Amino acid sequence: MSAPLLSVKGLRVGFATEEGVLQAVDGVNFDLWPGEVVAIVGESGSGKSVTAQTIIGLTRANNARIEGSVKLGGEELTSAEDAQMRQLRGERVAMIFQDPMTSFNPVYRLGDQIVEAIRAHRPDTSKKQGRERAVELFEAVGIPDAARRVDDYPHEFSGGMRQRAMIAMALALEPEVLIADEPTTALDVTIQAQILGLIEQLNREHNLATILITHDLGVVAEVADRVLVMYAGKVVEEGTLDEIFYDPQHPYTWGLLGSLTRLDRPRPHRLPQIAGSPPSLLDLPEGCPFRPRCPHEFSKCSQYPGLEARLADSPEHRDRCWLTPEEKREKRMVEGQIGLEAPREVGRT
Amino acid sequence: MSATGTEGGPPLLEVTDLVKHFPIKRGILIDREVDQVRAVDGVSFRIERGETLGLVGESGSGKSTACRAVLQLIKPTSGSVKFEGREIAGLKRRQMRPLRREMQMIFQDPYASLNPRKRIGQIVGDPLKRQSVASGSELRRQVQELLERVGLSSEHYNRFPHEFSGGQRQRIGIARALALKPKLVICDEPVSALDVSIQAQIVNLLDDLQDEFGLAYLFVAHDIGVVRHISDRIAVMNEGKIVEQGTADQVCETPKDDYTKKLLAAVPIPDPRESRERRASSVQ
Numbered sequence: 154m155s156a157p158l159l160s161v162k163g164l165r166v167g168f169a170t171e172e173g174v175l176q177a178v179d180g181v182n183f184d185l186w187p188g189e190v191v192a193i194v195g196e197s198g199s200g201k202s203v204t205a206q207t208i209i210g211l212t213r214a215n216n217a218r219i220e221g222s223v224k225l226g227g228e229e230l231t232s233a234e235d236a237q238m239r240q241l242r243g244e245r246v247a248m249i250f251q252d253p254m255t256s257f258n259p260v261y262r263l264g265d266q267i268v269e270a271i272r273a274h275r276p277d278t279s280k281k282q283g284r285e286r287a288v289e290l291f292e293a294v295g296i297p298d299a300a301r302r303v304d305d306y307p308h309e310f311s312g313g314m315r316q317r318a319m320i321a322m323a324l325a326l327e328p329e330v331l332i333a334d335e336p337t338t339a340l341d342v343t344i345q346a347q348i349l350g351l352i353e354q355l356n357r358e359h360n361l362a363t364i365l366i367t368h369d370l371g372v373v374a375e376v377a378d379r380v381l382v383m384y385a386g387k388v389v390e391e392g393t394l395d396e397i398f399y400d401p402q403h404p405y406t407w408g409l410l411g412s413l414t415r416l417d418r419p420r421p422h423r424l425p426q427i428a429g430s431p432p433s434l435l436d437l438p439e440g441c442p443f444r445p446r447c448p449h450e451f452s453k454c455s456q457y458p459g460l461e462a463r464l465a466d467s468p469e470h471r472d473r474c475w476l477t478p479e480e481k482r483e484k485r486m487v488e489g490q491i492g493l494e495a496p497r498e499v500g501r502t
Numbered sequence: 503m504s505a506t507g508t509e510g511g512p513p514l515l516e517v518t519d520l521v522k523h524f525p526i527k528r529g530i531l532i533d534r535e536v537d538q539v540r541a542v543d544g545v546s547f548r549i550e551r552g553e554t555l556g557l558v559g560e561s562g563s564g565k566s567t568a569c570r571a572v573l574q575l576i577k578p579t580s581g582s583v584k585f586e587g588r589e590i591a592g593l594k595r596r597q598m599r600p601l602r603r604e605m606q607m608i609f610q611d612p613y614a615s616l617n618p619r620k621r622i623g624q625i626v627g628d629p630l631k632r633q634s635v636a637s638g639s640e641l642r643r644q645v646q647e648l649l650e651r652v653g654l655s656s657e658h659y660n661r662f663p664h665e666f667s668g669g670q671r672q673r674i675g676i677a678r679a680l681a682l683k684p685k686l687v688i689c690d691e692p693v694s695a696l697d698v699s700i701q702a703q704i705v706n707l708l709d710d711l712q713d714e715f716g717l718a719y720l721f722v723a724h725d726i727g728v729v730r731h732i733s734d735r736i737a738v739m740n741e742g743k744i745v746e747q748g749t750a751d752q753v754c755e756t757p758k759d760d761y762t763k764k765l766l767a768a769v770p771i772p773d774p775r776e777s778r779e780r781r782a783s784s785v786q
Contacts, residue, residue, distance in 0.1 A: 371770035426702035
């Protein structure tokens with residue numbers, strides 16, 4: 154069996170702040186194989202974006218402490234020199250960001266920005282060749298009238314088109330890994346569907362391995378092969394797409410699944426929700442950090458369980474919850490659907 | 503307080519043929535109007551007391567401009583906006599002022615809509631002060647009550663916006679909008695900047711507040727899934743016009759207009775098997 158393309162082991166990222174060390178990522182492990190889409194799901198502050206940024210070397214600040222290992226085709230990235238990381242960014246691993254409005258320089262033409270990126274890595278490329286490549290890329294990501302539009306400025310593009318241009322730029326050097334950090338959150342639902350379709354197509358046609366960061370399991374269902382659910386810096390559940398959607402083991406995953414608005418079902422009287430908000434990473438509760446928001450917590454939860462396979466027949470499906478598989482099957486059903494708990498009145502005094 | 507006070511009489515809000523065109527000007531010394539952007543191009547709808555009308559459409563469809571024109575934050579080009587039977591289109595700022603008590607707005611971006619230099623107490627209390635409803639310790643008491651009502655704590659009174667998460671900030675925006683006990687609240691994409699799990703909290707809170715205070719909502723969003731959940735009726739907007747209007751279930755289950763169908767088809771189905779089937783069938 155061949156080795157994975159990208160291998161993340163025991164990754165921990167901490168930031169020194171005035172109030173102490175903020176452990177944003179606390180022991181994340183996963184492998185990414187060619188052509189695979191791994192989704193990392195969680196709320197703001199769960200550590201999903203910091204994980205992605207660390208892989209590509211964007212969290213190297215003076216106050217950051219990075220432990221563990223990130224290997225790309227056998228090459229260690231956490232200890233790589235800055236110059237080496239610069240070489241590798243774009244060339245082997247590329248990233249697209251949530252906000253296509255601020256990710257381009259507003260005073261340069263889009264095509265020129267792509268040409269610049271290509272020539273930074275391949276200095277012998279002529280401007281003319283670079284431009285041809287930019288047009289080709291624009292066509293590949295479905296920007297109509299590509300030959301003319303490469304000369305446009307970012308403000309002349311709509312949000313969805315700008316996101317396509319960003320994907321075009323990310324693909325310019327044919328990277329092996331694409332990291333997409335909330336690529337559709339700022340977009341309309343109609344445009345979101347198009348961008349997800351594009352990512353899926355690139356995956357299929359170019360065997361591009363993708364890490365998709367999102368808070369929306371609806372998006373995940375459309376494109377992912379495997380899913381990692383993160384909470385307070387740790388992975389609380391991981392499994393294949395179907396395992397996560399049809400046999401979720403962690404109450405937090407139930408809550409995420411339950412809070413989606415679904416057009417394919419009759420509308421509930423109230424939307425199921427996860428009460429409360431994620432804990433402060435500087436002041437985590439003892440034991441399981443989801444405990445204060447979990448209706449099923451019991452005495453054992455004062456200790457945090459490890460990420461383990463708890464189902465006999467699915468060794469790759471791991472979670473961090475003490476409930477037995479039978480208890481989980483029973484407790485996760487709320488009014489016939491998967492959810493955390495029946496919606497209740499909140500905030501009344 | 504009755505939740506759906508349809509005791510005859512005029513509707514709470516009646517908008518007829520609302521038009522807002524923005525001129526496109528060219529020229530150096532003398533601006534010539536060369537064209538117009540028809541942002542809102544003849545929109546009509548009504549909202550009864552205690553009712554929620556959802557307004558959906560993509561960016562650029564004119565939803566936000568319509569909201570602003572209804573509130574007279576921008577001057578409509580033409581058309582009529584009646585609040586409780588009274589024409590408000592074209593009223594002067596001063597004439598609008600007492601009416602602002604009755605209509606409030608919740609904004610999309612919980613980061614940009616709160617003044618970072620002001621404390622939460624000042625932000626939420628400002629409408630009460632400006633409309634001379636309360637002052638001093640009475641103002642403080644009312645603000646603290648509001649904070650608790652939207653799921654925050656009265657101890658948050660002296661905090662600054664940066665100390666809060668996106669969901670909490672949106673609660674602060676809701677408290678500010680409710681301070682004057684309005685009859686109509688215009689919610690412009692109130693949840694689209696929030697995590698999905700937090701969206702549900704805010705939607706439920708808006709639901710509760712509606713029951714308690716008999717509020718009417720004009721709920722604007724691009725996600726028809728969320729709109730369907732909260733709305734009694736839905737109006738679908740495209741290129742400045744309303745292309746379809748009906749009860750929430752009618753519009754979502756038996757859509758008539760192609761644009762509505764397109765919006766519905768774009769909502770991800772959080773069910774891998776179904777979405778695989780959908781993709782397989784769309785490839786052919």
